[in-house]
Amino acid sequence: MMFPKEFREKYIMSKTLGRFLTELCSCFSGACGEVKLAFEKSTCNKVAVKIINKRKFVASGLTDANPALNINTEIEILKKIDHPCLIKIKNFFEAEDYYIVLELMEGGELYDRVSRPIKMKEDTCKLYFYQMLLAVKVHNRSVTCWGALNYLHDNGIIHRDLKPENVLLSSSEEICLIKITDFGQSKILGEASLMKTLCGTPMYLAPEVLNSLGTAGYSRAVDCWSLGVILFVCLCGYPPFNEQNTQLSLKDQITHGKYTFIAKEWKHVSDMALDLVKKLLVVDPSKRLTTEEALEHPWLQDEDMKTTFQQLLAQTCTNMSPPETSKMPTTTRKRLHENEEEYGS
Numbered sequence: 118m119m120f121p122k123e124f125r126e127k128y129i130m131s132k133t134l135g136r137f138l139t140e141l142c143s144c145f146s147g148a149c150g151e152v153k154l155a156f157e158k159s160t161c162n163k164v165a166v167k168i169i170n171k172r173k174f175v176a177s178g179l180t181d182a183n184p185a186l187n188i189n190t191e192i193e194i195l196k197k198i199d200h201p202c203l204i205k206i207k208n209f210f211e212a213e214d215y216y217i218v219l220e221l222m223e224g225g226e227l228y229d230r231v232s233r234p235i236k237m238k239e240d241t242c243k244l245y246f247y248q249m250l251l252a253v254k255v256h257n258r259s260v261t262c263w264g265a266l267n268y269l270h271d272n273g274i275i276h277r278d279l280k281p282e283n284v285l286l287s288s289s290e291e292i293c294l295i296k297i298t299d300f301g302q303s304k305i306l307g308e309a310s311l312m313k314t315l316c317g318t319p320m321y322l323a324p325e326v327l328n329s330l331g332t333a334g335y336s337r338a339v340d341c342w343s344l345g346v347i348l349f350v351c352l353c354g355y356p357p358f359n360e361q362n363t364q365l366s367l368k369d370q371i372t373h374g375k376y377t378f379i380a381k382e383w384k385h386v387s388d389m390a391l392d393l394v395k396k397l398l399v400v401d402p403s404k405r406l407t408t409e410e411a412l413e414h415p416w417l418q419d420e421d422m423k424t425t426f427q428q429l430l431a432q433t434c435t436n437m438s439p440p441e442t443s444k445m446p447t448t449t450r451k452r453l454h455e456n457e458e459e460y461g462s
């Protein structure tokens with residue numbers, strides 16, 4: 118693999134991190150790329166480098182008409198966000214492939230934790246889930262060691278691909294910070310253009326626009342559903358919806374909210390935790406808990422857990438300087454704004 122010259126001037130590439138084989142397989146199924154360890158020459162610090170293969174990226178059909186737009190949207194999102202539970206970008210290079218240089222998350226992917234035979238403790242699930250909610254939610258800004266936190270939804274950003282592979286752990290310790298990554302499917306919400314459309318006569322308006330009125334403004338609820346699936350898997354160790362289920366297709370399981378409940382896998386899980394899962398896995402987005410509502414749920418009213426999070430945060434503040442993203446190469450192509458309401462299903 119030939120790395121661009123300007124990359125090689127700054128970094129020494131090392132081994133592959135995480136599940137290369139799965140990354141390789143996912144290349145054939147669509148999303149593609151691997152993550153490698155690298156050393157920053159100027160500081161000798163370790164970094165992670167996400168390599169996104171351009172050719173497979175286009176062939177996978179994962180991208181909109183213009184694949185470069187996707188990556189540019191993603192890079193702009195990565196540069197814009199500044200939150201302890203969202204991955205930080207350090208640099209970006211475009212050559213025959215895309216190279217995204219990021220902070221190292223030595224605990225690897227949550228996917229590998231939930232795949233282990235021994236289930237995660239409920240308190241650990243709570244600490245991780247609390248951080249995922251903080252990262253995604255709309256919230257009145259609170260000050261951290263780096264100033265006001267920018268939340269994804271607060272910035273009109275929907276992740277749209279939340280899953281255990283995209284939740285990274287800061288250390289191999291069970292009690293650690295998590296960070297959400299991979300904004301390759303994210304959308305940036307523009308101003309509520311549907312409202313402007315409705316100011317005029319609907320005489321020429323397509324039916325799907327009028328039909329979308331019911332779900333208008335709920336596009337961010339997709340992240341809350343995904344968080345519900347992640348919480349389900351963390352608590353009981355198996356996914357709520359899967360192909361092995363014979364009665365219903367995976368699609369029907371999801372669209373009807375028919376999750377598989379294996380009582381023996383849930384007997385050590387509190388009723389409050391299960392109650393929160395049930396209120397996130399609600400098919401109607403307008404009835405699904407929002408991230409703010411989820412944070413108010415009784416299961417998360419746990420001062421010990423919140424103190425632990427603040428202590429973890431304080432540790433990172435002492436040994437880290439605020440991110441320097443201003444020196445990175447800017448992305449040039451104009452980014453499309455996704456309307457607030459996506460028409461149709």
Ligand SMILES: C/C(=N\NC(=N)NO)c1ccc(NC(=O)c2cc3cccc([N+](=O)[O-])c3[nH]2)cc1
Nearest residue numbers: 134135152165167221222223225226298299301
């Ligand atoms: C930005 C992004 N994806 N964007 C995208 N469009 N993907 O298709 C992206 C996706 C995944 C990652 N993953 C990692 O940084 C990452 C995975 C992993 C596994 C073991 C160990 C480490 N580690 O940092 O030590 C790991 N880091 C980092 C960035």
